[in-house]
Amino acid sequence: MEVLLIGRGIAGLGAGGMINLVTIIVADIVSLRDRGKYQGILGAMFGISAVLGPLLGGVLAEKSTWRWSFYINLPIGAISTVAIVWMLKLPSVPGTRADKLKRIDFLGSMTFVVGVICILLSTNWGGNEYDWDSTQIIVPYCIGAVILLAFVYVEYKVALEPILPFRLFRNRTVVATNVSSFFLGGAFMSLIFYCPLYYQMVLGDSATTSGLKMIAMVFSLLLVSTITGLATTKYGIYRPFIWGFMLLFIIGAALLSTWSIDSPLWQQLLYPFIIGAGIGGTMQSTIVAGQTAVDHQDIAVATSIITFFRTMGSVVAVAVGGTLLNNILVGRGVNPNNFEEVIAHPKDYMDALKVVFQATIGWPVASLLAALFIQQYELRTTVGGAAQKTKRLKKEQEQTTASVEA
Incomplete structure (x- = not known):
């Protein structure tokens, strides 16, 4: 288990970089107006992999060995690496590696x-491994709070280029998109995680059947993400899609909480279908x-924060x-x-799972409330920061003229 955890941690380091960099590269070479369709495709691929990955893993675990769930990533990673080296040509950034x-x-x-790990450990252990008022729960919570306060100080006073630059949080839309993304990610992953548990632990389905x-x-x-991206490019708007599909997400999450031990097949398929549509219309639209709310030079860090x-x-x-x-x-x-x-005890497990689904409803609700504060900006047809540069040059010229006249 220790080797498995370490390996997954190393893989996570790579995955975290790739997910951000793909979105950042698209933002750097595609105009805001065209970005919707490309982000829609990326969102569709992310959602597909998040669901089909466990399906493929289940098939491999049943028909072969669970080790192939990891082996299969080797050829896929090799193909991706060759494609990136061969096709992706980026200009070199000045400066030494040490700098x-x-x-x-x-x-x-x-x-x-x-x-965050300290707080999550206490949350996982509370009421399960240890009592909520035990030292093993209280101490990690306190340590986690102190370390997070230290993190705020580092970001505000120490870091040369902080991972959370507070200046961006003066923008209402930046704050709204980040808060909305936090709860949207929570809702998405929670349902992706617990829906298969319903199929397998309550209904007795195999891992393969659950994935299917x-x-x-x-x-x-896939369908909604692609259509939403194309519509964003065509009409130059994104707020109605975020709000409308977030509401659909809430409806789907609420329907999941009505699942029971004898829910018919059409409910088992329809409710995740509704949730998928909600995810497809909101995930990339928030990015x-x-x-759109930041200058071009801040797009990379804004995307990473989201x-x-x-x-x-x-x-x-x-x-x-x-x-x-x-x-x-x-x-x-x-x-x-x-x-x-x-x-x-499938009945007891279903009752417990129903509470989890009911609690999950609050996540997309909170995401929608935060998204209501998102502002609509113009989706420019220029690539890069030309519009912002022009605006800054004009402002600098006006300031220079005012100084000379004074």
Whole structure:
């Protein structure tokens, strides 16, 4: 298990960089007006992989060995690497490697990660491994809070280029998109995580069958994400799509909370289909909204922050859901760590899972409330920062003229 955790951690380092850089590169070479369709395609690919990956892993685990869930990434990674080296041509950035390393906010990253881990550990352990008022729960919470305060100080006073530059948070849309992305990521990952558990632990489906049922979500996500991206490019708007599909997401999440141990097949397929449509219409639209609110030189960091908050929402939501699930099962005398005991009590597991689904409704609701504060900016047809540069030059000229006249 230790080797598995370390390996997944290393893989996560690479995945975190790739997810951000793909979006940043698109932002750098495509105009805001055309960015919607490209972001829509990226969002569709992300959603598809998030669902089909576990499906493929389940098939491999059943038909072969779970090790192939990791082996299969090797040829895929090799093909991606060759494609990037061969096709992606980017200009070199001036400066030595040492100078570039000095600009990385290692201290800010470390303090944030450690602080969040402390809080998540207490959240996972609370009521399950230890009592909520025990030293093992209270101490990590306190340590995590102190380290996160240190993180704020580092970002505000120490870091040369902080991972969370506070100046961007003076913009209402930047704040709204980040808060909305946090809760959107939490809702998305929570449902992706707990829907298969319903299929397998309550209905008794195999991992393969569970993955096949999730294809309904994949189909609607792919369809809506692509259509929304094209519509954003054509009409130059994004707020109506965020609001409308977020509302659809809420409806889908509410419907999931009505699942029972004997829900018919059409409900098992339709409700994830609705959720997939909600995800497809909002996931990438929020990134476009955040990118339009900042100058071109800040697009990379703004995109990274949005992805950062979305990822943190995913982690927190799954941890909170797991805590709810485990505490309810423990309260009913079922050991959540004993697989045979869990599958022997599907009714109790369904009741616990229903509470998790009910709690998940609050995540897209909070995301929609935050999204209401997103402003509509013009989606420019120019590539790069030409519009911002022109505006800044004009302002500088006006200031120079005023100084001369004075």
